[in-house]
Amino acid sequence: MSTLCVSGGRVLLPDHDVVRADVLVDRDEGTILAVDEDLDGDETLDADGCLVLPGLVNAHTHAAMTLLRGIADDKPLDAWLQEDIWPVEAALTSEDVRAGTELAAVEMIRSGTTAFADMYFEVDAVVDAVERAGLRARVGHGVVTVGKDDDAAREDASESIRAAERFDGAADGRVSTAFMPHSLTTVDPDVLREYTAEAREAGVPVHFHANETTDEVDPILDEHDERPLAWAREQGLLEPEDFLAHGVHTDASEHDLLAETGAGVVHCPASNMKLASGMAPVQDMREAGVTVALGTDGAASNNDLDVFDEMRDAAMLGKLAADDASAVPADAVVEMATQGGADVLSIDSGRIEAGANADLAVLDLDAAHLTPQHDLVSHLAYAATGSDVRHTVCDGQVLMRDRELTTLDAASVRERASEHAQALVDRA
Ligand SMILES: CSC[C@H]1O[C@@H](n2cnc3c(O)ncnc32)[C@H](O)[C@@H]1O
Numbered sequence: 001m002s003t004l005c006v007s008g009g010r011v012l013l014p015d016h017d018v019v020r021a022d023v024l025v026d027r028d029e030g031t032i033l034a035v036d037e038d039l040d041g042d043e044t045l046d047a048d049g050c051l052v053l054p055g056l057v058n059a060h061t062h063a064a065m066t067l068l069r070g071i072a073d074d075k076p077l078d079a080w081l082q083e084d085i086w087p088v089e090a091a092l093t094s095e096d097v098r099a100g101t102e103l104a105a106v107e108m109i110r111s112g113t114t115a116f117a118d119m120y121f122e123v124d125a126v127v128d129a130v131e132r133a134g135l136r137a138r139v140g141h142g143v144v145t146v147g148k149d150d151d152a153a154r155e156d157a158s159e160s161i162r163a164a165e166r167f168d169g170a171a172d173g174r175v176s177t178a179f180m181p182h183s184l185t186t187v188d189p190d191v192l193r194e195y196t197a198e199a200r201e202a203g204v205p206v207h208f209h210a211n212e213t214t215d216e217v218d219p220i221l222d223e224h225d226e227r228p229l230a231w232a233r234e235q236g237l238l239e240p241e242d243f244l245a246h247g248v249h250t251d252a253s254e255h256d257l258l259a260e261t262g263a264g265v266v267h268c269p270a271s272n273m274k275l276a277s278g279m280a281p282v283q284d285m286r287e288a289g290v291t292v293a294l295g296t297d298g299a300a301s302n303n304d305l306d307v308f309d310e311m312r313d314a315a316m317l318g319k320l321a322a323d324d325a326s327a328v329p330a331d332a333v334v335e336m337a338t339q340g341g342a343d344v345l346s347i348d349s350g351r352i353e354a355g356a357n358a359d360l361a362v363l364d365l366d367a368a369h370l371t372p373q374h375d376l377v378s379h380l381a382y383a384a385t386g387s388d389v390r391h392t393v394c395d396g397q398v399l400m401r402d403r404e405l406t407t408l409d410a411a412s413v414r415e416r417a418s419e420h421a422q423a424l425v426d427r428a
């Protein structure tokens, strides 16, 4: 057995106690062997003066949208998608997606994210990038049927099922998949129902956008006289491993339904603020027993992939939404970015405990904005940023050591992504 010892730091335990301990990792199995004092490994990762925390989980993004960062800002969702984003995405190639996903991987590794969910196109290129980067991901082909005839709509949904079947378990098990209909209003209801049934047969979960804006709620209310998530349930959605992004405009009946079914919600506070989609009732969801994770959404509506920002935004916005300064506290957002994200992605990460996946971030506390250190959970939620991350470990492998990436050449990834981004925009 080959081992790695993350030594000399303070460790964030699953109950959010912080203790001085080493973390011993089985590099072959990619799991945590022990959390204790005075451990030794074949290789050491110095965590002196650092906080060792579970690798963060970005539970909803469109990774290759890094190429579209800054092409269109300051618009609401519908206009942004239809006038700016979709016309450019129509010109995307597989090599663009590879370059954009690698850029996203650099950004995520640098900011301590070790797992993400990706809904996009050209899944083979996404999987290649995840494999090369050493990250963990649940990936899928996003289906949009608006503007397509029935054959094209079904071909798009079939592509999503095929990709989910083909890539589940890729990259030594670090890649899992889902059927990914874009939303309840951009996929034809017959297609949604029939291919969700196929996803069940294939044994993969379903990930989709829901209740992001009132424009996604009102047509379903008008047409079916019921809330979108009740309608979604009737179409076969909301099984325990399913997860939806946003859930901004959800009511108490929908929170109860989510809690009952076990389907998760990925809260994307920065994207929801930037597109002025609204304030998700996160405190209500958590009180109802819904599993809530955090996501950045794509880099064109955020505009970065730093989950530390998302923790802070979730705490701040949660208080405004509830009109209560005690709502969505530091402890809650740290849980949402770690264990909550892992639960939503159905991966055994998000906690530092023997037996769990060895997905870790090591945060350097030697900084003015992290001084003094009364409460490190408070610092994670309110003061730290992705650039404070010193080392990142996924599946027992060191992906960043002393701020140097080990799997990707950051400079050439950035150069290639810039070239692809420019050529894409010129072509579109
Ligand atoms: C069909 S692949 C995914 C699709 O989703 C688009 N997208 C990016 N951000 C959002 C968002 O906040 N709501 C809805 N759709 C979004 C992305 O551009 C792709 O086209």
Ligand SMILES: [Zn+2]
Binding pocket: 060, 061, 062, 209, 245, 297, 298
């Ligand atoms: Zn999205």
